[in-house]
Amino acid sequence: MALLPIQERWINNMKVVIVGGVAGGATAAARLRRLDEQAEIVVFERSGFISYANCGLPYYIGDVITDPQDLTLQTPESFFSRFRVNMKVRHEVTALHPEKHTVSVKNLKTGEEFEESYDKLILSPGAKPTQPPVPGTDLKKLFTLRTVEDTLSIKRYINRNHPKSAILAGGGFIGLEVAENLRELGMDVTIVQRPKQLMKPFDSDMASFIHNEMRKHGVKLALGHTVEGFEETEDGVQVLLKDEAPLHADMVILAIGVTPDTRLAKEAGLELGIKGSILVNDKMETSAPDIYAVGDAVQVKHYVTGQDTLISLAGPANKQGRIAANNICGINSHYPGSQGSSIVKVFDMTTAATGINETIAKSTGLDVDKVILSPMSHAGYYPGGKVMTMKVVFEKETYRLLGAQIVGYEGVDKRIDVLATAIHAGMKATELAELDLAYAPPYSSAKDPVNLAGFMIENIENGILKQFHIEEIDQLPKDGSVTLLDTRTPGEYARGHVDGFQNIPVDVLREHLDEIEKGKPVYVICQSGLRSYISTRILTGNGYDVYNFSGGFRFYDAVTNDRCLMETATACGMDLSV
Ligand code: FAD
Secondary structure, eight states: OOOOOHHHHTTTSOEEEEEOOSHHHHHHHHHHHHHOSSOEEEEEESSSOSSBOGGGHHHHHTTSSOOGGGGBSOOHHHHHHHHOOEEEETEEEEEEETTTTEEEEEETTTOOEEEEEOSEEEEOOOEEEOOOSSTTTTOTTEEOOSSHHHHHHHHHHHHHHOOSEEEEEOOSHHHHHHHHHHHHTTOEEEEEESSSSSOTTSOHHHHHHHHHHHHHTTOEEEETOOEEEEEEETTEEEEEETTEEEEEESEEEEOSOEEEOOHHHHHTTOOBOGGGOBOOOTTOBOSSTTEEEOGGGBOEEBTTTOOEEOOOOHHHHHHHHHHHHHHHTTOOOOOOOBOOOEEEEETTEEEEEEEOOHHHHHHTTOOEEEEEEOOBSSOTTSTTOOBOEEEEEEETTTOBEEEEEEEESSSHHHHHHHHHHHHHTTOBGGGGGGOOOOOOTTTOOSSOHHHHHHHHHHHHHTTSOOEEOHHHHTTSOOSSSSEEEEOSOHHHHHHOOOTTOEEOOGGGGGGGGGGSOTTSOEEEEOSSSHHHHHHHHHHHHTTOOEEEETTHHHHHHHHHHHHHHHHHHHHTTSOTTO
């Protein structure tokens, strides 16, 4: 069936122009069409692709996704067929004119420039890779990853030049995903960055598990080093470091973070926020009439802290696109804020976080407590269960749930989503004990890991459980003024223990009470925290003042090993062989 030309069908109806045709922009366009069959909708997209899967780009580099067509969820033609939206790729919006209600556009294929009018304008220009103010970021062997074109150019470079080594400058989630994919191609991969830990959404103790997984898969970590520039050499790139010898690799990928891509908004005089992001209200309206903005380019409220923040994730961008479209079409719709729920595959491991971590909570002045546990992904007696490490952070006084981090190999995704939902619902951390979660042996335990966290927090609230933490353990006096007890089996104790802790297994503890001096506090550790908890109950029942180590020796061992390896690397002058 022949379709009428676009202009003829859309005479006298609302016209919406959208800048950026990917997560926020494409979502807004589709929602607008579903709400208003008559509106004229034009999307300008600077790259050659719309609605592409940013999140899948690293996996094309690593040959997990092999067909580049799988990276684009829609084409301009398919989008037009379904939504009658005029998707103009390779069209860059070069200026906004809020008073005239027009935008200037350049057709990047022909060089033609023109003005396009709008009744409503939605900005969804995203965020660009942050460029550090150091020399050499424009080198040919240095890449950034944002668009399909960036991905194809990295892939082309690899296919043509067969680089054997790569340095990732930056260890956030894009850096980690690219590192993994380059490693899967057999390349020698090093991550270098100034922060001493990968993945800022995680506390440094939880990040240790990520470091250990990266090292297990041969990725070298050069953390705590400041990059001062890049120099091209005949056989690759030198990464210049402050007070250290340079690192060398055949190619470099720069992924130190993203910066809102908001030149247009700034030049048009729209009010801006953190890092030049666009200020919007909770209806996604900017300071200019009839202009909305969504996605990585906008400043949002953090759902947990209420503070202004930037959260560059696909979920928020998609939801905000929908909300902007709703409001344009007369549906009163509000964005409640972003919680930063995220999940990343790190080789065999899944790492996920939601809300705020302990470090951020403390930096915002909150008085917080936490539980750290190592539950199985499903019933221990059913084959294939895997241990995960879960940290749940809550406010001390109110027990308000603030955030959670989980690292593990199975079942991490559903637990983080339950915790994210609980945070969104404003639940108290103790209420996690009450959640009625689905159970059958292949999937969970009758006490789901999320319930277990709730039980522990409930025990803290009731005074049944008193804890001590990893940051305190090395400060405990070893002069006999306190008792330090390890209640694992002798075999486990022999394989490794914390200095100064004596071994009395939980199952014979009652028979050895006469060896534990009354009147002194007792600090107890076991492998995961469960046997030591049982020990604390035995000892409390016998009149002792007892503290349980959160996370157990398993947690202590992972964190201290990581810290030790990092110190060794530093002491050895960047020997990254660890
Ligand atoms: P984008 O989706 O980036 O779209 C912005 C578009 O606007 C771009 O295509 C750009 O070309 C276009 N544009 C900009 N300026 C103009 C202009 N002047 N004229 C015309 N067009 C313009 N998030 C997750 O939640 N999970 C993940 O696993 C994940 N993985 C990621 C992996 C990678 C490699 C990258 C780069 C991002 C990843 N993200 C992930 C982040 C997620 O993709 C973004 O948060 C989301 O795409 C933001 O949506 P947006 O609409 O704001 O911007």
